[in-house]
Amino acid sequence: MKLATSAASTCSSRTRRPASLPEGHTLHRLASELTDTFGGRVVSSSSPQGRFGVGASRLDGRVLERAEAWGKHLLVDFAGLRERVHVHLGIYGSFVVAAADQPVVGQVRWRLATGTATADLRGPTVCELLEPDDADALIDRIGPDPLRADADPDQAWQRISSSRAPIATLLMDQRVMSGVGNVYRAEVLFRHRVDPDLAGHELDRETFAAMWADLMTLMRTGVQTGRIDTVDAEHEPEAMGRDPRVDDHGGEVYVYRRDGQACLVCGATVCTRVHAGRNLFWCPSCQHRR
Structure with a gap:
């Protein structure tokens, strides 16, 4: 798959790169x-x-x-x-x-x-x-941990579905779901085309279930490899004819710390802004609320 032509940017300027908590x-x-x-x-x-x-x-x-x-x-x-x-x-x-x-x-x-x-x-x-x-x-x-066999995702769903806070805020709240950090937050929202500003109570149960299952898979892979990889095979460097990503956190990702670059799926410019004290990354085209 080739990159689509770039779309007009609605992004803010680049943000600072603070140290981040281990996920x-x-x-x-x-x-x-x-x-x-x-x-x-x-x-x-x-x-x-x-x-x-x-x-x-x-x-x-x-x-x-x-x-x-x-x-x-x-x-x-x-x-x-x-x-x-x-x-x-x-x-x-x-x-x-x-x-x-x-x-x-x-x-x-x-x-x-x-x-x-x-x-x-x-x-x-x-x-x-x-x-x-x-x-x-x-x-x-703390909330249920997608990496634990005894985790109950319904606990996270009950808190999310009853909240008016943005889903981007809720996913980082360790009382809602534990272990998810800035990278997994950005990537799972992108992978399921969810607008970061969507209120928790507006998220449908089917999408939540798909996000939970995806986090289980992505995070288990992270345990095995020691890095965070979230892109599908069709968007890997070799498949797209692009250079591998170089970043101190490692791994191939869709939007995390890719602000100002073309989205690997649609070609629009990946955006960033500070959200609740942390840098949030998203694609305004793929994650546009329709």
């Missing part, structure tokens, strides 16, 4: 890596930076049972301990698993180590021990 697939991928590396093993636990010193000492010498993701939150369980470790990476956090005997570099909030591996947590928004009731309350506050 849900990143946390699920991290949870699997931590469980595969440390699950069932005695670990040493420390806080080289000192800000998680008391909590780290309670975990030292215990068996790590598992790590699991709930949207953008990570919970880690240890044998014989009622509390659960709660980690939220925020914008600047990272949790890197590497070979054993790695020197401490930078401000490491929490380090896990065995004889064969280490995992260093740096710059999280949250790293804390939660009592069971507090952990349950955290889970109850």
Whole structure:
């Protein structure tokens, strides 16, 4: 498929490129890596930076049972301990698993180590021990996660269908649906030709169900590959005779950070604006409300 001729632009000027929160697939991928590396093993636990010193000492010498993701939150369980470790990476956090005997570099909030591996947590928004009731309350506050088998999409639908807020706002509200970030928000709205300004109660149930199913597929692929790819085969670089996309988030996408460029489907100019404090990307032709 070739690019259509460009249409007149109704876009605003380019916006700044702030750092972005990791999306849900990143946390699920991290949870699997931590469980595969440390699950069932005695670990040493420390806080080289000192800000998680008391909590780290309670975990030292215990068996790590598992790590699991709930949207953008990570919970880690240890044998014989009622509390659960709660980690939220925020914008600047990272949790890197590497070979054993790695020197401490930078401000490491929490380090896990065995004889064969280490995992260093740096710059999280949250790293804390939660009592069971507090952990349950955290889970109850967030919406269903498309990557979890126990998720109930009807909970998200009930909140969306009863709201007058724009769908672009609702998809980023972690109380409505957890794990969906700026990239998946923009891409799933484009893929289903939904106007970002459409009020939640105006979205039909069939479109919502299709969007939920699509997010499940797209985000599972993200867990497997570690990147976000959302374009169909006919719009891949080789199929269209175009250069691969180059961006620090990786992956082939339709509209995210493609403002000012031609839409891969219709050729209109992809637009952007600040919406609720975040950059929103959309195609004014493909996502025009008719």
